């Protein structure tokens with residue numbers, strides 16, 4: 001059966017424009033909270049293929065999205081490279097042993113050694129594929145090397161990125177070594193996700209905006225493109241979505257062999273269309289907080305549909321859904337995307 005979502009990623013004509021939501025498997029769903037409570041904590045949930053499969057499928061069944069996104073986290077990669085990851089409730093992720101120097105980096109596993117340790121992710125994918133309806137796509141994902149490196153160097157989420165930036169300006173060689181090592185792991189990790197059965201790849205560069213525009217290519221984009229091109233060369237039938245968050249100043253310089261460009265909520269869709277709409281399918285853009293109001297949601301869905309007339313796109317949020325969004329408002333968003341784009 002043809003998957004509308006895959007056709008849309010390749011810019012083919014579809015009966016309606018497909019939609020999914022970043023962070024669609026998560027805390028706004030009571031069903032997710034129940035499974036997470038059974039698992040004990042968030043990392044246990046990531047490590048348990050049966051439970052991870054169950055929460056991956058929840059938004060497909062409950063909200064009616066056109067694609068499932070694998071339930072996992074970007075930080076399982078540095079965790080399996082040998083860093084010590086903890087998720088502290090109310091505080092977020094924490095590495096107790098951040099990378100300070102070359103010796104710290106050398107201690108970490110690289111390449112296939114690290115990628116081979118993520119078996120629970122590949123097992124989760126296989127289980128999901130057994131249960132996901134044929135007409136729905138499964139999106140696998142990774143963090144961009146830069147976004148992963150921010151956690152590996154800072155040890156936790158940061159507002160200032162001062163430790164990474166000190167390294168960027170005073171020891172760029174070490175930062176590049178870290179990025180190159182992560183890139184090698186991620187290439188093989190995504191290849192193994194494809195071999196396990198994912199239909200689409202998304203690369204999240206959530207902290208792209210921390211880099212000044214003139215240096216974004218050097219410290220992040222070129223590594224994302226290297227990963228995308230490695231995968232496109234071997235698996236041209238698998239669409240690749242790039243999501244660099246918060247870099248409107250870089251739109252003129254975007255290059256590379258990939259299929260879909262994820263537009264964050266701070267970038268006007270009309271600007272993304274003008275700069276990139278001839279070259280890539282565009283995805284996303286709705287400010288996630290619009291989900292607090294059905295009226296605000298409908299207005300934005302209609303505006304995006306109108307803006308994208310004559311160009312291919314995929315509906316999504318311009319970043320992740322927040323935990324206190326009412327489930328019925330999330331359903332409303334999906335229904336509205338289908339309504340406004342359905343061919344008469």
Ligand code: CP3
Pocket residue numbers: 021022023024025026027036042069070071072073074075091092093141143157204206319320
């Ligand atoms: O539905 C989905 O999108 C699939 C699952 C998914 C999670 N994390 C589950 C998760 C995905 C795609 C991610 C990616 C991820 N993880 C990113 C990139 C995407 C983005 O939102 O920008 C980043 C930066 C992370 C790192 C991370 N994981 C942080 C900063 C946090 C804590 C902040 C928070 O929202 O609590 C997490 C935890 C996390 N990852 C949760 C979920 C559902 C919440 C954990 C919980 O259940 O309490």
